[in-house]
Amino acid sequence: MKSAAINQILPWLLPLGLLAVWQSLSSAGILTGRILPSPVAVVLAGVHLTQTGELPLHLFESFRRAATGLLIGGSIGFLLGLLNGLSVLADRVLDSSVQMVRNIPHLAMIPLVILWFGIGEEAKLFLITIGVFFPIYINTVHGIRSIDPRLIEMGRSYGLSRLGLFLNVILPGALPSILVGLRYALGIMWLTLIVAETIACDNGIGYMTMNARDFLQTDVVLLGICLYALLGKAADMVTRLLERRLLSWNPAYNSIT
Amino acid sequence: MVQAILNQPIQETRKTPLVQVSRVSKQFGKKRVLHEIDLEVAEHELVVVVGRSGCGKSTMLRLLAGLETATEGQIFVDGLGLRGANAVARLMFQNSALLPWKTVLGNVVLAAPRTSDAPAVAMEALSQVGLADRAKDWPAILSGGQQQRVALARALASQAGLLLLDEPLGALDALTRLEMQALIEKIWIKRRFSIVLVTHDVEEAVTLGDRVLVMDRGQFVLEKEILMARPRTRTSPELVELKEEILSRVMGS
Ligand SMILES: Nc1ncnc2c1ncn2[C@@H]1O[C@H](COP(=O)(O)OP(=O)(O)O)[C@@H](O)[C@H]1O
Numbered sequence: 253m254k255s256a257a258i259n260q261i262l263p264w265l266l267p268l269g270l271l272a273v274w275q276s277l278s279s280a281g282i283l284t285g286r287i288l289p290s291p292v293a294v295v296l297a298g299v300h301l302t303q304t305g306e307l308p309l310h311l312f313e314s315f316r317r318a319a320t321g322l323l324i325g326g327s328i329g330f331l332l333g334l335l336n337g338l339s340v341l342a343d344r345v346l347d348s349s350v351q352m353v354r355n356i357p358h359l360a361m362i363p364l365v366i367l368w369f370g371i372g373e374e375a376k377l378f379l380i381t382i383g384v385f386f387p388i389y390i391n392t393v394h395g396i397r398s399i400d401p402r403l404i405e406m407g408r409s410y411g412l413s414r415l416g417l418f419l420n421v422i423l424p425g426a427l428p429s430i431l432v433g434l435r436y437a438l439g440i441m442w443l444t445l446i447v448a449e450t451i452a453c454d455n456g457i458g459y460m461t462m463n464a465r466d467f468l469q470t471d472v473v474l475l476g477i478c479l480y481a482l483l484g485k486a487a488d489m490v491t492r493l494l495e496r497r498l499l500s501w502n503p504a505y506n507s508i509t
Numbered sequence: 510m511v512q513a514i515l516n517q518p519i520q521e522t523r524k525t526p527l528v529q530v531s532r533v534s535k536q537f538g539k540k541r542v543l544h545e546i547d548l549e550v551a552e553h554e555l556v557v558v559v560g561r562s563g564c565g566k567s568t569m570l571r572l573l574a575g576l577e578t579a580t581e582g583q584i585f586v587d588g589l590g591l592r593g594a595n596a597v598a599r600l601m602f603q604n605s606a607l608l609p610w611k612t613v614l615g616n617v618v619l620a621a622p623r624t625s626d627a628p629a630v631a632m633e634a635l636s637q638v639g640l641a642d643r644a645k646d647w648p649a650i651l652s653g654g655q656q657q658r659v660a661l662a663r664a665l666a667s668q669a670g671l672l673l674l675d676e677p678l679g680a681l682d683a684l685t686r687l688e689m690q691a692l693i694e695k696i697w698i699k700r701r702f703s704i705v706l707v708t709h710d711v712e713e714a715v716t717l718g719d720r721v722l723v724m725d726r727g728q729f730v731l732e733k734e735i736l737m738a739r740p741r742t743r744t745s746p747e748l749v750e751l752k753e754e755i756l757s758r759v760m761g762s
């Protein structure tokens with residue numbers, strides 16, 4: 253009981269300590285506000301921007317952008333992954349092309365994407381879509397491929413229909429791998445969002461940060477960076493929760509409390 | 510319909526062949542694994558096949574299950590030529606092949622006939638193997654022997670007329686294996702189905718079999734009918750003698 257409480261506290265010690273050192277250096281005047289504003293200043297900037305309504309607006313826009321890209325790219329990746337995982341023919345026809353495109357870092361396509369879509373919303377969604385597509389696609393195919401063939405044979409010999417086989421054996425068997433893909437995809441999603449929003453934008457956390465840079469508001473820049481970190485952490489927590497709920501049968505997941 | 514027939518009380522029906530294998534050969538590429546096999550399994554008969562590893566036992570069971578097709582010859586089930594999966598047969602492996610993401614009960618329900626009382630049928634099968642109290646557990650936390658009992662319950666719940674057991678006890682420790690043998694025999698006597706059991710344990714073969722067949726390089730080379738009463742005492746002189754005879758045939762040549 254006692255050691256559990258200590259275990260809960262331990263991971264927080266270092267960040268809290270750093271914060272304390274940072275704050276005291278700022279208070280002592282060693283760190284100037286131009287270079288690195290104090291934690292309190294960052295929090296105050298956050299409170300101020302929330303009151304003016306700017307921060308909620310930018311947060312919402314960033315979140316909407318990220319979610320839309322994830323939904324589109326993730327769905328395409330999942331469906332194509334299912335197709336190529338289940339059909340040898342489709343895999344023959346499609347997989348090597350997909351693998352070829354995968355070797356292009358998606359951020360390298362920014363100039364081309366701007367030529368295609370301009371600097372509007374489509375360009376940003378397109379980048380996020382491509383970014384999240386690959387990890388979901390690859391891990392869906394891999395998940396299906398790595399299902400124990402004896403389980404599929406068992407399903408066949410017990411007379412499961414194709415749909416029954418898919419729902420009872422293939423999908424749940426591939427799920428751990430698909431969730432790993434989702435986790436990667438979320439990481440790429442935030443990264444792409446940051447880059448996309450700093451290209452040219454008139455809302456979102458990235459815009460807020462770039463705009464603050466122009467006015468030398470270091471506290472707001474720092475606030476933006478912290479928000480990205482928090483959003484990334486939140487997304488990671490959601491996948492962990494999903495894993496724990498959906499994979500509770502797996503001893504590797506349900507032992508973590 | 511089928512269920513109603515299967516649930517009828519046992520009568521003297523040993524003569525009716527449930528499955529008939531007629532001059533079946535199986536080739537994988539150039540490699541001939543089974544060579545003109547003949548086999549009849551009567552209703553409510555327990556046939557045991559012993560043989561060295563690689564002689565073709567599993568291949569024969571997979572043919573009976575309809576998971577492979579014969580290169581030559583034919584298999585008849587209830588007098589009809591077998592095409593595709595054998596609906597009356599259920600295969601059970603050394604590995605229990607339970608779905609880890611379904612509970613014990615969920616695994617068994619999956620095999621039960623798709624009617625509204627499937628959960629009841631599944632629970633009934635689980636109590637027969639003595640695992641009704643583990644119904645809600647994940648398979649991963651059961652012992653190897655318990656997992657095999659769940660696999661057996663799954664086969665029972667499917668109301669199959671023919672259980673194809675491919676070294677189902679091979680991975681179990683000696684004590685659990687004896688327990689499982691007794692359990693299989695008990696359930697088999699109570700329910701009305703046939704068994705083809707593949708094993709490399711000759712003692713298991715003579716303790717359980719109505720008939721023991723020795724397979725060697727894709728052919729049956731010895732057949733022994735055993736008419737002794739059940740449950741059999743492993744140490745009885747006849748059984749020990751039979752065991753020696755079969756063992757020497759398995760090891761010989
Ligand atoms: N799908 C297959 N393709 C090629 N060879 C196979 C295949 N299945 C089994 N064999 C071969 O057939 C032979 C008999 O295998 P098997 O029936 O599994 O033997 P047993 O169960 O008696 O140990 C082995 O030599 C094995 O390599």
Ligand SMILES: [Mg+2]
Nearest residue numbers: 566567568675
């Ligand atoms: Mg085998």
